[in-house]
Amino acid sequence: MTTQATAGRLESVSSYIDPYPGRKGRERIVETCGRCGGTGVYNAPSRVTFYTSAVNDITTGCFSCAGTGVRSFLVSSARQTARRRAKEADRSRGIAAQIAYAREAFMARHGAVYESLAEQHAQLRHNDPLRSRIGLLLESAEESHTGKTDINDWRAAAEAVLEEIAIREEAKRPVPTGRIEIEAEVLSTKWVENDHGGSLKMLLAGAGWKVWGTVPRSLDFNDRPPRGHRIALTATIEVSADDEAFGFFSRPTKARIVAVPHIAEED
Ligand SMILES: [Zn+2]
Numbered sequence: 589m590t591t592q593a594t595a596g597r598l599e600s601v602s603s604y605i606d607p608y609p610g611r612k613g614r615e616r617i618v619e620t621c622g623r624c625g626g627t628g629v630y631n632a633p634s635r636v637t638f639y640t641s642a643v644n645d646i647t648t649g650c651f652s653c654a655g656t657g658v659r660s661f662l663v664s665s666a667r668q669t670a671r672r673r674a675k676e677a678d679r680s681r682g683i684a685a686q687i688a689y690a691r692e693a694f695m696a697r698h699g700a701v702y703e704s705l706a707e708q709h710a711q712l713r714h715n716d717p718l719r720s721r722i723g724l725l726l727e728s729a730e731e732s733h734t735g736k737t738d739i740n741d742w743r744a745a746a747e748a749v750l751e752e753i754a755i756r757e758e759a760k761r762p763v764p765t766g767r768i769e770i771e772a773e774v775l776s777t778k779w780v781e782n783d784h785g786g787s788l789k790m791l792l793a794g795a796g797w798k799v800w801g802t803v804p805r806s807l808d809f810n811d812r813p814p815r816g817h818r819i820a821l822t823a824t825i826e827v828s829a830d831d832e833a834f835g836f837f838s839r840p841t842k843a844r845i846v847a848v849p850h851i852a853e854e855d
Pocket residue numbers: 621622623624625626627628629650651652653654655656657658
């Protein structure tokens with residue numbers, strides 16, 4: 589592919605620039621010390637003193653030039669350093685380019701699916717199990733350039749989760765509202781603290797809708813886990829502001845268990 593070829597070409601071009609063009613490798617360069625500006629004196633508080641040739645006395649000398657005020661080195665060693673630095677820079681640039689090209693190639697083929705996943709991830713409730721599955725898929729997409737992700741598996745898993753969301757959306761029905769009798773299944777229960785100590789809440793699933801409210805004291809699960817019980821009750825249901833398939837029930841009465849789960853959750 590062209591992406592590979594381009595990434596390869598970027599890597600092969602060296603950014604090395606000869607620091608002393610036209611000079612022989614064995615030539616010695618003498619430069620003013622950049623640390624002390626040629627004074628040979630360390631320009632910050634220090635207790636370390638030594639004979640400093642630049643001032644011809646014992647003082648707090650510059651460590652960089654050992655108090656000489658100059659630094660001398662061979663052209664060949666300066667070239668060696670410049671080559672090593674250029675190689676390191678080229679290597680980092682090459683890696684960055686490969687990542688960018690791999691991402692681009694991934695997005696060119698799977699960008700639409702990726703965007704759909706990202707959109708769902710932003711919209712779904714935080715405790716939605718599908719949301720955490722999408723989170724993992726988005727993470728592995730971010731790491732697609734490492735080659736650790738099987739892209740075909742990723743695509744299949746992404747499409748499967750989007751399909752599940754579509755089926756679930758399709759099955760959604762507006763929650764019934766007003767003072768009515770409902771029959772629904774207990775999905776979960778949760779103790780919620782409040783100013784009066786707290787109360788046990790439950791999430792109920794009806795035919796395409798869900799409601800959340802307080803578990804009536806009269807409802808006796810006989811010490812079994814509430815999840816999976818089918819119950820009936822009369823309550824006032826209000827639809828939530830952001831989801832017509834979700835509501836809140838209050839003042840439940842006449843609560844009774846219609847059916848217990850076939851298999852106990854425990855044991
Ligand atoms: Zn110096």
